[in-house]
Amino acid sequence: MKPESKSAVTASGVTKSFGVGDSRTVALKGTDFHAAEGELHLVVGPSGCGKTTLLSVVAGTLKWDAGDIQVLGTKLNGLSPSEITAFRGEHIGFIFQQFNLIPTLSCVENVSVPLLLNGTKRAAAERKAAELLELVGLGDKGRKRPTELSGGQQQRVAIARALSHEPRLLICDEPTSALDSETGHQIMDLLSTAARSPGRCVIIVTHDPRIYGYADRITAMEDGRLKHVLAGDPLKQFVQSHR
Amino acid sequence: MFHLALKMLMGDRAKYIMLVGGLTFSALLMTQQTAVFQGLLSWTTSHLRNMRAPLWVVEAHVDYANETKPLRDTDVNRVRSVKGVDFAVPMYQGILKARAFDGSDKQVMIIGLHGATLFGRPPQMLAGNLETLRLPNTVVIDELGVQRLSAGRKKPIGLGDTFEINDREARVVGICRTERHFFGYPYVFTSYDQALQYAPRQRKMLSLILASPKPGVTPAEAARRISAETGLKAYTSDEFAKVTVAYIWKNTGIPMSFMTTIILGFIVGVAVSGQTFYSFVLENLRHLGALKAMGASTWTLARMLLLQAFTAGFIGYGMGVGITAAFGYAVLPGGQPPFVLEASSLIRTAVAIVVICFFAALLGIRKVAKLEPAVVFRG
Ligand SMILES: Nc1ncnc2c1ncn2[C@@H]1O[C@H](COP(=O)(O)OP(=O)(O)OP(=O)(O)O)[C@@H](O)[C@H]1O
Numbered sequence A: 001m002k003p004e005s006k007s008a009v010t011a012s013g014v015t016k017s018f019g020v021g022d023s024r025t026v027a028l029k030g031t032d033f034h035a036a037e038g039e040l041h042l043v044v045g046p047s048g049c050g051k052t053t054l055l056s057v058v059a060g061t062l063k064w065d066a067g068d069i070q071v072l073g074t075k076l077n078g079l080s081p082s083e084i085t086a087f088r089g090e091h092i093g094f095i096f097q098q099f100n101l102i103p104t105l106s107c108v109e110n111v112s113v114p115l116l117l118n119g120t121k122r123a124a125a126e127r128k129a130a131e132l133l134e135l136v137g138l139g140d141k142g143r144k145r146p147t148e149l150s151g152g153q154q155q156r157v158a159i160a161r162a163l164s165h166e167p168r169l170l171i172c173d174e175p176t177s178a179l180d181s182e183t184g185h186q187i188m189d190l191l192s193t194a195a196r197s198p199g200r201c202v203i204i205v206t207h208d209p210r211i212y213g214y215a216d217r218i219t220a221m222e223d224g225r226l227k228h229v230l231a232g233d234p235l236k237q238f239v240q241s242h243r
Numbered sequence B: 001m002f003h004l005a006l007k008m009l010m011g012d013r014a015k016y017i018m019l020v021g022g023l024t025f026s027a028l029l030m031t032q033q034t035a036v037f038q039g040l041l042s043w044t045t046s047h048l049r050n051m052r053a054p055l056w057v058v059e060a061h062v063d064y065a066n067e068t069k070p071l072r073d074t075d076v077n078r079v080r081s082v083k084g085v086d087f088a089v090p091m092y093q094g095i096l097k098a099r100a101f102d103g104s105d106k107q108v109m110i111i112g113l114h115g116a117t118l119f120g121r122p123p124q125m126l127a128g129n130l131e132t133l134r135l136p137n138t139v140v141i142d143e144l145g146v147q148r149l150s151a152g153r154k155k156p157i158g159l160g161d162t163f164e165i166n167d168r169e170a171r172v173v174g175i176c177r178t179e180r181h182f183f184g185y186p187y188v189f190t191s192y193d194q195a196l197q198y199a200p201r202q203r204k205m206l207s208l209i210l211a212s213p214k215p216g217v218t219p220a221e222a223a224r225r226i227s228a229e230t231g232l233k234a235y236t237s238d239e240f241a242k243v244t245v246a247y248i249w250k251n252t253g254i255p256m257s258f259m260t261t262i263i264l265g266f267i268v269g270v271a272v273s274g275q276t277f278y279s280f281v282l283e284n285l286r287h288l289g290a291l292k293a294m295g296a297s298t299w300t301l302a303r304m305l306l307l308q309a310f311t312a313g314f315i316g317y318g319m320g321v322g323i324t325a326a327f328g329y330a331v332l333p334g335g336q337p338p339f340v341l342e343a344s345s346l347i348r349t350a351v352a353i354v355v356i357c358f359f360a361a362l363l364g365i366r367k368v369a370k371l372e373p374a375v376v377f378r379g
């Protein structure tokens, strides 16, 4: 990582708890988090340590209790719910473990959704969607329904969808864990080539040590807190030790 | 985005068919039952349209058009002497037994018209001449009469043929068209004097008095004067129709049973459509959450749900009303069941369907409004 690279996400002292009374769970206990533009950033840690919660919060999809969050130069603390929704729609792309494609729509239509939500006209949105499907190697599957495709192909459609409106932040929660090892690597190849651009930050939450090698930087979490951040040589050693 | 909302709706075949089916059934039940009810109500006043008299004078305790309580013969003259009354004529009305060719008995509605004027004559003659009623033992029957009294004949009963009313000969000299009477009896028109021959002898034979106001006097004004001066009850044709319908509403179970079916149609619509649409929304909740994460506002999602619900409603309404109209076309020539489809009942059904769709959409919108987009990250 070059030291002069610009910050994409900065979170400091973020807390979040679910429920009240006896059933109260504190998922984030004052977490700090930093990710820069242009990098592919993995967030790792044991199950239940708060990775998904952190991701939901920095993506503006979940309200948090305390702490400051700045995304792409905008302080989320200061935005109203509808402003956050509009901000997400414009600047953030999402990739989910379960793909979350709409089964009654064709692949082209699924990919066109973020463009339509941003006000692009239908014809232009579908043209762009077809291009993106081409980019992820599914140019011939545009008219098909997602359910007619394999898991790996569905995740590629989801990547096309996440990239369609050219967001500057790509948020991915366990994008490979519903896939076999081989397919997982294909998806990671796609994410580390097609999805990357100098101005875009890709954050991937994962459990999956097989994909550690794709990271520019890894944030490790433990019990609702940041444990350590790895880059450069320590990162290489860490990846080696998980081979 | 909205074309995708429609695709999402129609892509779920089973739910879509269920939703549109429920709305169709509901619209059908509401319009069809209203039409039959309106038709039935129109039968209750058909008598008034068959006789077309501006003023109807009846015994003071008569409550509705198809009821008769006999009057004194002298009452005709009392009505004639009321200021503003142009003329008044006696009329006999009664249900008598007629014997068809095959010997079977048929109940008929005998109408005895004032011999000199034949006032209260049926609206349309199909054959023969009404004036011939001035000859003895002659009658004019309606199409239902032809149908009923032809029993046992090779050819339908026609001009010159005879049958018996209370063992007296009746010769058909005319066929007329009438609107069906509420009680379902065929009309047999004859002269007042002849009707008294057919009818069993009673102390008072006059059923009611038909009258007409003098030029320049409104029927309502004349009716008010007759009632005031004679102690009888006088109605204009419209008033009599109104009290008749009001009587049916108040004193019979008919409106209640139709209302029950119509309300049931509404409830079925609300229940089936509301339930189906809600489960459609629940099933799509993950996807709606994903759309929300991707930047769809609650307002955008709400409009998508409204569009989906109202599209189903529009199609269901069209099909329900269409089937009702087809039903109407099928039964109208036969005249049974009665069928009157008014614009107002189409509008009422439309409003009911709008309410149902709005309710169904609202259930979904509430759910979507509370939905945290972060649900899409959960397994
Ligand atoms: N909506 C919720 N309601 C209640 N508790 C929750 C909710 N979401 C998360 N939690 C709790 O918060 C803690 C952190 O959950 P989170 O999903 O962020 O963990 P994670 O690191 O993503 O785990 P995994 O690797 O299993 O996906 C867990 O104890 C979890 O049970």
Ligand SMILES: [Mg+2]
Pocket (backbone or CB within 6 Å): A051, A052, A053
């Ligand atoms: Mg998780």
